[in-house]
Amino acid sequence: MAAEEDAGVGRAPACLCVLCGLPAAGKSTLVRTVLSAAPQQGWRATVVPYDDLIPEHAFQTRAVEEGVKLQEMHTEWKLHRQAVLQCIEQFLKEPEVLADVPSSSSSSSSCQINTAAWEQCIRALLQPEALDHSQADQAPLLFLLDDNFYYPSMRYEVYQLARKYSLGFCQVYLHCDLESCISRNQSRSEPIPTEVILEMVKRLEAPNPQNSWETKSILLNTTDSLSKCDIQRVMELISSALSNPLSPVEDNTEQKEADRLKCATSVVHQADQACRRLISEAMKTARGNQVPSEHMRSLATQLNDSKATFLHNLRKQLLQETSLTQGEDIDVERVVKRAVDVFDHEKKEILLRIINDHK
Template identity: 45%
Template sequence: MKAEQGARGTDIKEQRKLGLCVLCGLPAAGKSTFARALSHRLRQERVWAVGVVAYDDVMPDVFLDEENAQALPSQWKLLRQELLKYLDCFLVAVINGCQMAAPPTRTEAMWEDFISCLKDQDLLSSAALEAQACYLLTKTAVTRPLILILDDNFYYQSMRYEVYQLARKYSLGFCQLFLDCPLETCLQRNGQRPRVLPAETIHLMRRKIEKPNPEKNAWEHHSLTLESSACPEASLEVTDLLLTALQNPVQNVEDNWEQKETDRITCSTNLLHQADQMLRRIISQTMKEAKGEQVLPHNLKLLAEDLNKLKAEFLEDLRQRSNKKYLCFQQTIGISDVISFFHYEKDNVVHKYFSKQH
């Protein structure tokens, strides 16, 4: 009897454990296969509630079409942020033990796919009150430790940091799994898929991908890089990482605004100077690449104007405490965050001019 009561006590304590796990890597690295296997094992061995949210399955297909590739970066960014809002709605319901309310503004097809994703994994009840835009949580979702595995490329650090911010908002566990797979293997697997990505897209992502760097970024401390060929053998290592993340949730410390203002004034000049120098170097390198691509002189001039305008807007974001355009999701901003976001927006600008050549 005592043993049984002890076990129940442990279960009650673990009911409060919630975590977000970012699963990242190149397209066709084996992330989805790994996520399914990991989810099954955690349910069977740990009796956890697990939700795998594969971005490719939830995002509208129209933005994956090759003919819409030019519009992809900016549209994709907006959709990623919208999906995080959906996750926020679900987490609020889980934390408060209540129904999940639909956000007032949403992309209907994407929302429906998100709801189906949670229902299929026994996190939302099929008897949900859709007519009232409310959804009932299952017993599994509210009585077991819960880990949400977000499956996407997450090739920029800034993409993963947005998930970390969500974990910090609700004091959740947070960890990252990077699936390292040779480029040649990814290209081969991609060619065998029903829906093939352009090979140049994978090559480009391989050059740009920013792997988790726990030594440099404290928020990436709970990260693990796995060789795709050794995933089955790494099961204990992965479980240990998830347990550690759940047992050490991100602390949501209330901001000390007076101290924050003092720190901001102290470091803003130095940060602005560093950012200005780094963004100048990025623009200079980008212009060299554009010339190498034989972009027409008139377009080179326009590209330089657009990039310098983008740089000016980023520097203004650093000066502002509100009304930010590009860094609005950043509460704590470092030079690496600025560079990551700038690269993301810069690529959107450059794509327009490079594509004009063809």
């Protein structure tokens, strides 16, 4: 900790601003507006675009949905995200080192980020065009982290980095209705599959200002265009975060929050695996009852939709459980079993309905 504090001596103030929301919710538009307004505030600002920094193959593997490959996919995707934060951390330590992409003992060479894209990110900080060069070195730094950040655990990693180096931290959640997101996405030159957006809607958990680490969060309704008031709110949020950096001192409340996130993630992962086995069993039972192929497809869709909703609600419930905030030991296996029993009941009802419809 002492070395980290020493590394921050004399460093310009900095803020990590997380932009989260569905694809095509308006994050890129907000980024352009904030970047153009930043010099007027005396800030050196850059965007950290996860889509550009993380290689294409990592996004492609996210579509894999079966067995062990799913776990490998989640692990690799998480390592790529961590590599982005490692680059930010190294820049904070050694800003004069241009685009030195750090390697990690926990990540393989396949989890390296796009060096050219990272160079572009930090060049905007090292060579700000709209600031007086004599004062640029001490001008506050603003990192706009542009990604979907649909799980709290993804955003919490950014918060931990901000706390480690006494940086400002804030979040902007861009809320846009689903139809508008899909329509905007389809008008792009390289749209992402609509199925990805539909799946993300089920998983997305908006920032909750009631969480101790998410107090500096605002929601913007971006179904319509951003207003001047919206932009002003964002600029004031960032300014407040810069003026009130996080303390690197460990806080018991925040440790409990981290433990709660870790526990919830473990339970949901194990429940997901158990639900997949139940779905597989249901499909075998349906085939044994000679259910027609079109009904089989309907069964698979209903079961997977039910699983996604079930896991989303389970995660939300776990994060709200008071027992997870009181330092008690949690019997994960027991919690998983009780939760999966609920899904098993739903599975049986869906299966019975499909079989009866076939008769």
